[in-house]
Amino acid sequence: MQRIGVFVCWCGSNIAGTVDVEKVASSVAGEPGVVFTTNYQYMCSEGGQGMIRRAIKEHGLTGIVVCSCSPRMHEATFRKTAQAAGLNPYMVEIANIREQCSWIHKDKDEGTEKAVILAKAAIAKLNLNKPLTAGESNVTKRALVIGGGIAGIQTALDIADAGYEVDIVEKSPTIGGRMAQLDKTFPTLDCAACILTPKMVDAAASDKINLYTYSEVEAVSGFVGNFKVKIKKKPRYVNSELCSGCGVCTEKCPSRKAPNEFNMGLNNRGAIYIPFAQAIPNVPVIDPEQCIKLKTGKCGLCEKNCTAKAIDFTQKEEIIEREYGAIVAATGYRPISLENFDEFGYAHNKDVITSLELERLMNAAGPTKGVLLRPSDGEHPHEIVFIQCVGSRDTSGCGKPYCSKICCMYTAKHAMMIRDKYPDTKVHVFYIDVRTPGKNFDEFYRRAVEEYGVDYIKGMVGKVAEKDGKLLVQGSDLISNEQVHIEADLVVLAAAIEPDPSVRNIATMLTASIDTNNFLTEAHPKLRPVESPTAGVFLSGVCQGPKDIPETVAQASAAAAKVIGLLSKDKLTGNPCVAHSDELLCNGCSQCACVCPYGAIDYIDKEVNDHGKREVRRIASVNEAVCQGCGACTVTCPSGAMDLKGFTTRQIMAEVDAICR
Amino acid sequence: MQVNDTNKEFRPLIVAFCCNWCSYAGADLAGSSRLSYPADVKIIRVPCSCRVNPMFILRAFQRGADGVIIAGCHPGDCHYTSGNYFARRRMTLLFSMLDYLGIERERTRVEWISAAEGAKFSATMNEFAETISRLGENRRLEDLRCKE
Structure with a gap:
């Protein structure tokens, strides 16, 4: 039989205002197990907690019920109080008589009556409580970062800086991600490569950071502090140890049909290629779909020309198994496919491009060496139309319902850069709203309008049609309430961004939840924005929601701080409120394992003593x-x-x- | 709640099973926003809506509850990934069985209420309590068994 103490809190007048606390205390005095009841102004105060500790000792209590605010508020507080007085912390139950009683009921009799019932329910439960002990587990002092873009790089650098090992797994042949494709960055117009590549070099040079490029996460098992991960390393067909990165092979390769992914398909690359000049590692990779030698057995020009003897056509896929204490998802984004937006003619008109394609056309290392030329005929465009929100804030079902957040600012950047470099070019921007919430963002946008004379038109474009080598843009100006017709040379679509499709598979492996738009869900939208609801899994960058670079870097560092906090612990205390199987009742049917979202249930053959009869049975083990x-x-x-x-x-x-x- | 005195207004007894992560927090938010709902609603905290055993609901009706509501995270938002889907399926089956037993379909309900939806929590409970009040006192499960 338990010896229960009931402690009714007034919470000043928050509870005592609508609940007769003395009556609650006296009404439950006769309940089974209850040996002590009292009430006090503030149970959570030092005075109140002292009262609880004294009562536990004086009355030999085996459990306590605190009638107070929500357990989400002070359950942990009173568990510590009980523990300090020698009780098991799980011999504490809270009756929520504030949020779910006094604050919502005005009638004092009604409130008191309900508070008594809630207290009785807590007492009834406590009578059946058993002391619980949380298990402890070790922490593997190494972190895994999935994705090698700016988010993943920043997270890895910060974790490494604290002295812990980090592995970055990147599916493409180089780290750098989307930011490496950008020409300049808003609102400072500094070049993306100039600020990104030093970080890439730092990551490669750090003795704490291991890069697995051209690799993918294949399987994840385990739990916080003890993840086991299988990493699939795809064959590069180039020995990274021997390769000097001279690039001769990429020049000699006769296969030139593959679209260059790094340049958004605006030009072609060889079958053996280095994505871009500053790639890390600076080791080429052979595309087996394009390589003549791998497909037909002939050619091998790269091998013949390689002085370092680094080409190795016999390389095979490798599976590497590693253990980690924490995992950070930094899988990034891609622009959406524009096939649903036929009205803009993206699919059949070369001069209708996306903003990321424009980024490559403006870049000195891009397909046009940084000279802005129309993809169709290589001419200078003189009139350019930007269309905003292509697929963003779209509830029609064709696009995405959310705001992609970065488009307003990068379009202002593009418009400014074009007007700066080619002052004779006319630039029009069709927009729904211009959203500039960020440090120095609105100032940046105003410069585009006021100093650079960019023509902003509030309204959407209905159709882009080709006419005599020009693009006829038909839109509406909502302010003057007029139809607008512009004969443009180039149309740039601000395509919505969406999470990289690899995130779905990764979310399943990590048991991290995903929202309706495929963004990874944070543990709390305001208070835990970089943690996933799954313990030990953290989120960095756009995989959690649309973000610009400053926000991505901030979140990446925040995720790193959370990882460092976790890895700095030697032992982790678990949650003792876990499932437990009664070995005498279990028949090993495995129904439970089928519904377990964590794969926490295994089957073991165990000798059980069933009322004197000893036999080996297959039973569930949690x-x-x-x-x-x-x-x-x-x-x-x-x-x-x-x-x-x-x-x-x-x-x-x-x-x-x-x-x- | 036994109401023998016919002069007294009928007050229903409603048991609400709320998952710890969404709906219980939603109830807390309703409280801190002072959004009232009838005191007839008594909340039992469970870790997840999938912890609600159909037995608990049968027991509540057997002991005189007039209505039972299960509230969990929105589909796709379950803290445990998939628990609310299990709850949804189990309850669909249970409720149709209860209906067959003579416990009106309106007396049982599954709702998705997030931690941010204090107003929805309060509105749902007000509306549910009103529905149950209109239906009147529930015949106890044991009485159903004894009759006919």
Whole structure:
């Protein structure tokens, strides 16, 4: 039999205003197990906690019920209080008589009556509580970062800086990500490569950072502090140890049909290629789909010309197994496919391009060496139309319902850069709204309008049609309420951005949740923005939501700080409220394992003593370090063997009984 | 709640199972926003809507509850990834069985209420309590068994 103490808090007048706290305390005095009741102005104060500690010792209490605010507020506080007085912290139950009683009811009798019932339910539950001990597990002091863009690089650099090992897994042949493709960055107009490449070099040079480029995460198992990850290293067909990065092979390669991904397909690359000059590692990769030698067995020009003897056509895919304490997803984004936006003619008109393509056309290392030329005929465009929100803020179902956040600013940047370099060019921007919330952002946009004379037109474009080598843009100006017709040479679409499609698979492997737009979900939208709801998994960059570079870097560092906090611990304390299977009732049917979202249930052959009869049975065994305590298995179990510690079937039944008494 | 005195207004007894991560937090938000709903609603905290065993609901009706509501995270937002989907399927089956037993379909409900939806929590509970009040006192499950 428990010896229960009930402590009713006034919370100043927050509770005492609508609940007769003395009556609550006296009404529950006769409940089973209750040996002590009291009330106090502020239970959470040092005075109140001292009162609880003294009562536990003086009355030999085995458990306490605190009638106070929500357990989400002070459950942890009172657990510590109980522990300080020698009780198991899980012998504490909270009756929520503030948020779910005094604050919402005005009638004092009604409030008091409900508070008494809530207290009785907590007492009924506590009578069945058992002391619980959380398990401990070790922490592997190494982190995995999935994605080698600016988010992943920044996270890895910060973690390495704190002295921990980090691996970056990047699916493409080089780190750098989307930022490497950009020409200049807003709102400072400094060149993207100038600020990104030093970070890439730092990452490569750090003895704490391991780069797995041209690699993908294949499988993830384990749990916070102890993840086991399989990394698939795709064959480069070039020995990284021997290669000097001279690039002769890329020049000699006769296969020139593959679209250059780095230049958004605006030109072609060889079958053996280095994505861009500053790539890290500076080692070429052979595209097996394009390589004549790999396809037909003939050619091998690269091999013949390689003085370092680094070409190796026999390379095979490798699976590397590594252990990690924490995982950061930094999988980034891509522009959406524009096939649903036929009205702009992107698919059939070469001079209708996306902003990322323009970025490559403006870049000195791009297909036109930084000279702005029309893709169709190589002429200088004299009139350019930018169309905003192509697929963003689109509830029609063709695009995305959210704002892509970066387009307003990069379009202002593009418009300014074009007007700066080619002052004779007319630039028009069709927009729904111009959104500039960021440091120095609005000033930047105003410069585009006021200093650079960019023509901003509020309204959407209905159609882009080709006419005599020109692009006829038909739109509406909502301010003058007039139809607008512009004969443009080039049309630039600000395509919405979406999470990289690889994120779906990665989310499944990490059991990280994903929202309806495929962005990874944070543990709390305001208070835990860089943690995933899955312990030990963190989020960095656009995989969590649209962001510009400053925000991405800030989030990347925040994720790193969370990882460092985790890796600095030697032991992790788990949640003791986990599932537990009664070995005498379990028949090993494996229904529970089917519903477990964490794969926490295994089957073991164990000798059980069933009322004197010893036999080996196949029974469910819960890995307490992996179990998160949802309870899905408890309801699925057909024999009633599975139960959840802290929320047992009997405990919840007792609460139901107390409420329905 | 037994109401024997016919002069007294009927007050229903409603049991609400709320998941810890979304709906219980939503109830807390309703509280801190002072959005009232009838005191007839009594909340039981469960880690996830999938922890709600159909037995709990049968027990509540057996002991005299007039309505039972299960509230969890929105589909796709479950803290445990998929728990609310299990709850949804289980409850669909259970509720049709209860309907067959003579417990009106309106007395049972599954709602998705997020931690940010204090107003939805309050509105849902007000509306549910009103529905149950209109239906009147529930016949106890044990009585159903005894009759006919």
